[in-house]
Amino acid sequence: MCGLVAGFVNSKTNLYPQSQFIEMTETLHHRGPDETGYYFNNDNTVALGHKRLSIIDLANGQQPAASDCGNVQIVFNGEIYNYKELKQTLVKLGHTFHSDSDTEVLLHCWLQWQHDCLKHLNGMFSFVVWDQAANLFFAARDRLGIKPLFWTKTDDNSIYFASELKSLILNDNNKTLNTSAIHDYFSLGYVPEPKCIYDNYNKLEAGHYISAHLDDITNAEPVQYWDCLDSINKHLSETPDSDIDNGLKTLTDSINMRTVADVPVGAFLSGGLDSSVIVSTMSKTSKVCTYSMGFDTKEYDESADAQTTANLFNTDHTDIIVSANAFEYLDDIIDMFDEPFADNSTIPTYLISKQAAKRVKVVLSGDGADELFLGYRNYRMLKLETQLRRIFPKPIHNVIFGSLAKFYPTLAWAPQFLRAQSTFKSLTGDIIDNFHEAMSLNSDCQTQLIFNSEFNTKNNGYSSKQIFQNLAAKVKINDPIKKAQYIDFKTYLPSNILTKVDRTSMANSIEVRVPFLDHRLVQNWIGHASNENIKGSKSKLLLRKIAKNLLPHKILHKSKKSFTSPMDEWFRMMPPEKVRDIVDIDTLSKAGMFNTDHIENLITLHLKGKNNLGMSLWSIAVFARFLKKANAKN
Incomplete structure (x- = not known):
């Protein structure tokens, strides 16, 4: 796990001075405090910088890594979990290796397959390749967006990439705020990719790459190479027992692959289903260091459940309690994210990462399971809303549900799902717009009120619900839950959940791995019909079937409790x-x-x-x- 910076310009201009490029790279020291490396070509048109967090082959694996002929250079952030299998394949194809690092394997994957190397990789990654012989640069991000990659094209026909936005904006004294990104933030609590909070800066979206010749930088634009949409649109309606068995094998393999490291490995443990599945599997081969977070407000505290699971699997468990002094970490949040980011679980995630970093360098986490197996309460509410809409003809929705909305009290003090007025009111509107409001920190109306008239005029009626509607339209299945699931995979998961985990962990120089987002699991399970995962108040039914022999009944059927402050x-x-x-x-x-x-x-x-x-x-x-x-x- 590392931090990278890369810059490319055509022969008519020059890169930033080397000292400035080195300064840009040093902003990522927290992502890779173990080693630093640079490459500058003779023409000063190509520069690569790297900060290394040593996880695999500690003695070797330095970056930038070069091919034997010296024509190809690579900088890489992440882990390739199937690198040993790929290495065996490449050796048979005639490749020679000098280390046991996954970086060298990735380099040879490029030498063998070029752009098609992405099809062979199982991992979390962002990387940049410079192929001098072809006069070509290539930058790519993993399928689900686990590892970040920012980029910008400048007025002098150059392009820069970096693992964090802070590297790219370091010397920009004229940056301007992106109006629609500000609105997105106050609506959703984050800036969804590919936008950044600043104009002319971008996030390379999950499952995309950028490739261009040095003399054609102007036309360098992202290209999508993978999307979970194809699997969603398959819409599998039945799951035979053989699929459940294969699901367990794939999940077990995914977890075991992510424990491979030359440094200590631990796990985050909430006591819920997802993290318990991971710890159960890990504990079969070694004693696991586990970490959980508690709160000084009892209704949000899951530390007792985590301790119960830790006792069950005999882990070496550490629990920390977060109190209201967490507001002291506001400056740290801005430093970590370089953008406004309002997920209220950021501070506890940061603090638990800090605690874990005292003993381990790698941690496994259950992130992604709720999106994949429909574990969120919003999915269950969408199912209820869909059922109610089917009972009553559409022409009388507004009459019946509008009247009921006026009759019931608002219950502003109650949880969202108990607010009858809100529930009935939502039934009079568009179902994807309702999902957007459920996912928003501030409603469109509230967001508009936060700003003055000048800003609202400048915003020209834009709303992040347009993103939701555009994504929902791509799902061919007439099931709002599957549409919402796809929206989450393209917005909330990469731009909120995975962003939070990446920045808070890397700020503490530790690596978090997410077994439930192995692309094999996603491709095999995201296409299942929503009613296979949700029945009544129960959710994640397919995961519970897959894990039925891993956990006792009490944990296996424990209700989900959101990790929030x-x-x-x-x-x-x-x-x-x-x-x-x-x-x-x-x-x-x-x-x-x-x-x-x-x-x-x-x-x-x-x-x-x-x-x-x-x-x-x-x-x-x-x-x-x-x-x-x-x-x-x-």
């Missing part, structure tokens, strides 16, 4: 002046885009207990701190 309670534990200090009205006012009177009102409503607006306030506080550090123009 008690943000509402934390804000109310503070005096009003402290809340206003964190939200930072002064900075917001200077930005010239916010309706600060409305934001003041949100603070008052929340502190009086009239509405639960903790996440809205948190999203505003994060953005204010981002603005304070960004030095960017509107």
Whole structure:
């Protein structure tokens, strides 16, 4: 696991000075504190920088790595889990190796198959290749977007890549904020790929690559090489026992592949189904170091469940408790993400990664299982909404459900799924728009109120729901749950969940591996009909069948509990002046885009207990701190 920076320009211009490029690479020291390497070609038109976190073949595997002839150079962030099998294949094809590193295997995969090498890789990765003989550069990101890759094209016809945005913006004193990305953030809590918070900066989307000749950089654009959509549209309606058996074999293989390392390996453990499956499998071959997170607010605390599972599998378990002083980490969040990022589980994920880094360099996590096997409550609510819509003819939806929405109380204090008024009101609208609202920190109406009229005019009616609608339209199956699942795989999973895990872990120089996002599992299981995973209040039924012999009944059928922070309670534990200090009205006012009177009102409503607006306030506080550090123009 590492950090990389790469730059390419045509022969008519020059790259940034080498000293500046080295400075860009050094911003990624946390991603690879073990070794540093550089490559600059003679013409100063190609530069590669690398920071290494040594995981495989500690003595070798230095980067940039070069072919024997010296014509091909590569920088690589991630792990290729099937590198040993690929190495055997390549040896039979006549390749010679000088190390046992997966980097060298990846280099030879490029030499053998060029662009088609991506079809052979099982792993999480972003990498950049410079092929001098072909005058070609190639950059790629893994299928699910586990590892990040940012890029930008500059006015002087050059292109730069980096593992984190901070490297690319280091010396840009004229960067401007992207209006639609700001709106996306306040809606969803993150900036969805391929956008960045700044104009002219991009995230290479999951399952994409960029390839171009040095004299044709202007036309370098992303190309998609993989998408889970094909598997979703297969829509498998029945699952024979043989498929369940094969699913267990593939999942076990995926977990075991991700324990291969020349450094200590541990696991995050919540006590729920997903992490327990991983720990159960790992504990069959060795004693596992496990880590869990607890909260000082009891209803959010799963530490007791994690301890029960740790005892069951005799792990070496560590548990930490997070309290309201977590607000002290606001600056760390901005430094980690380089963009506003409002997932309220970021701080606990950062702290548990910091704890794990004291003993291990690699951790396995259960991320991705809820998206793959439909574990989120929103999927179950979509199923209920779909069933209600089928009972009543469409022409009377507005009449019946609109009247019921007015009749029932709002119940703003209650969890979302208990708010009858919200439920009935949603039945009068478009089902994907409803899913968008369920996934949003702030509704479209609330988001618009946060900004002043000048910003709203500039935004010109844009909403992130357009992203959801465009993605849903690609799913051929007339099942809103499968449409929502595809939306999550293209937005929430790569841009929120995996981004959070990557930045918080790498800020602590440890690597997190996610077995449930092995592309073989995704291809085999994402296409199953939603009713195979959801029945009534039960979800992830196929995973429970796959894992039936791995876990006791109590864990196997435990209800999901979201990994989230008690943000509402934390804000109310503070005096009003402290809340206003964190939200930072002064900075917001200077930005010239916010309706600060409305934001003041949100603070008052929340502190009086009239509405639960903790996440809205948190999203505003994060953005204010981002603005304070960004030095960017509107």
